[in-house]
Amino acid sequence: MTAIAKLIRIHSFQLDEKRRELKKLEDQAAKIEEALANLINQVEAEKKLSYESLEAQRDYPNFIQFAFEKRDQLNKDLTAARGLIETAREGVAEAFAELKKYEIVKQKYDNEIAEELDRREQMDLDEVALNNHRLRR
Numbered sequence: 001m002t003a004i005a006k007l008i009r010i011h012s013f014q015l016d017e018k019r020r021e022l023k024k025l026e027d028q029a030a031k032i033e034e035a036l037a038n039l040i041n042q043v044e045a046e047k048k049l050s051y052e053s054l055e056a057q058r059d060y061p062n063f064i065q066f067a068f069e070k071r072d073q074l075n076k077d078l079t080a081a082r083g084l085i086e087t088a089r090e091g092v093a094e095a096f097a098e099l100k101k102y103e104i105v106k107q108k109y110d111n112e113i114a115e116e117l118d119r120r121e122q123m124d125l126d127e128v129a130l131n132n133h134r135l136r137r
Contacts, residue, residue, distance in 0.1 A: 004106045011099040018095045022088040029081040036074050043067050 043064065050060040 002106075004102060004109065008099065008102045008106060011095065011102055015092065015095040015099050018088065018092045022085065022092055025081060025085045025088050029078060029085060032074055032078045032081060036071065036078070039067060039071055039074065 046063050050056040
């Protein structure tokens with residue numbers, strides 16, 4: 001395995017790790033968004049219940065205060081998660097660019113080797129043809 005192939009393998013692994021981390025962060029953000037949606041549904045259900053029951057009306061202000069605090073905390077968590085996601089996306093883009101750079105270098109190297117082999121093969125064929133031409137004279 002050539003040095004460039006080892007570098008490609010290492011950077012490919014690093015890119016995969018960064019993608020996994022990004023996926024994990026996106027999953028966390030999705031869970032927070034789901035918790036926000038559940039909280040909204042819970043508030044609506046509690047609101048309906050408070051219209052129907054005196055006991056629920058009495059507890060509704062405490063519940064709504066708790067719900068607002070929880071909503072604020074979830075929004076803060078979501079904002080932080082989105083910041084981390086953006087940073088992770090930048091990391092993935094950088095890792096991809098680095099990997100691509102090594103892949104391009106390897107491709108150029110492989111092309112140069114192939115061209116050199118083709119050139120040598122053509123030289124051998126030219127020599128054989130020249131010798132055949134000399135022998136026919």
